[in-house]
Amino acid sequence: MEQYLTQGKNCMPHIVTDNCSRCRFTDCVTHCPVACFHGDAERLYIDPDVCIDCSACIDACPVRAIYDVLDLPEPLSVWVSINAQRSADLPVIRDRQQRLPTADARRAELGF
Template structure:
């Protein structure tokens, strides 16, 4: 069972998950993070600490969220790995709980990722 980041992370990007990942499986985009399914060891720590419940086990994803399985895998190939929590967007709190945020996803990598 793999874990995925869903649209609840878009424009929130709190990155608490980065701090607990033992395999550094996260990759950073400008306003979203993804999990690399090839390096994730399925420990579930990231799911436990996500303040927006954006991380789910692939098997628990809703039909609408299944698009994020492929999206996480694809973007992890081109976005930089992130090993430290970065700067949270200034308006992140305003985006918690907002539905249908996929249209706001920026496909550019986070060039400041560490």
């Protein structure tokens, strides 16, 4: 988060946290106006340099995995650098895709 304050970024990015693991719901992707989501076989990540801080994705996530970096609880702050690193190496996800077979069980495990 500090890097966005010190580098003069115009906005604060959103972050996908560990709630996305074993889910990979892609509802959030369909709400993103700038295609900032990237994904691997397990989960999604947000490219902090592309995210425009519109917040459209937050309510679309059925497992509450997405936070504005300013609202990110301290124990989850590790996800700021993970999103930045992983999104740089993964393809952009622009369209809704099939969720993982473990998604419903994971959502129930998280209490949603």
